[in-house]
Amino acid sequence: MSTRHILLGLLARGPSHGYDLKRRHDERFPQARPLAYGQVYTTLQRLVRDGFAEVDGTASDGGPERTAYRTTETGTRELARWTGEIAPPAPHVTNEIFTRLVVLILTGGDADAHLRAQRAAHMARMRELTALKTAPDADLTTVLSADYALNHLDADLRWMTTTAARLTTLTTEVRSR
Template identity: 60%
Template sequence: MSTGHVLLGLLVERPKHGYELKKEHDHRLPGSRPLAYGQVYATLQRLERDGWAEVAETLQEGGPERTVYAITDEGKAELDGWLERLEPPAPHVASPLFARVVVATLAGGGADGYLLRQRAAHLARMRELTLRKADGTPAQVLAADYALQHLDADLRWIETAIARLADLKEEIDA
């Protein structure tokens, strides 16, 4: 995910200050890792440096001074281009789940126990997400659907891995 592009997308509605952008990011992208304030402000500085955002005004409303940023025409063109580009499918397996199973088999221990525990954890998380969908906002429901699909894919892989490891064990024992 490009944090800069997401912030530009949030600025399309109207100019906003960093605190507001952080809150909107965390609210509108439920399930995503929350942004740190430092990351928001560093990203806004890069967007300004690149000419994609500009300071619209500075507010002083009884608290700390707030710099309000607006998207520029160049920023809107960049955002439009980013939205048109396809996200390439991941070329590599970069899952901690996969890595643990491989290392468990290499280390001489069986991965079966781990896989069974992981399956139980995935099923528990799927139940939790399904319950959340009942009263969630549209963004929360979309995030839950996305997570559920990924968990389902992991569960199918876990079942395949259990079967393949059993076949491999039979082969070695024969």
């Protein structure tokens, strides 16, 4: 995830100050880790330094002084370049589930029980995400994010099913070495 590009994307709709950018980030990317205010302001300073954004003005409106930022032409071109890139598929996909399972197989643990428990956890999370995306107040970002997560969980479940079918062969192979 590129925080600088996300903030450029949020600025593309018009000038904004850091507080609003942080709030909009957290609304638009609900499944992502929320941004810290310090990260927003540091990133904005770097965008200005690199010529991708500029200060649009400051105002206090009776409260603390707020600096508004806007994207520059250079920032607009950078955002277009970044959004036009294709993210390369990971050459070797590995995750915690895979790693734990391999260690369980290598150490003689109960890999089958672990897969069953992991499957149950995935199914529970899938039910939560389905409820989230079908809620009457679900916005487009929530639906897209939930769909993305659901598809990844589904892929994990398919891998677990394939692996469970191979467990006897895998454990025999490891024990014979």
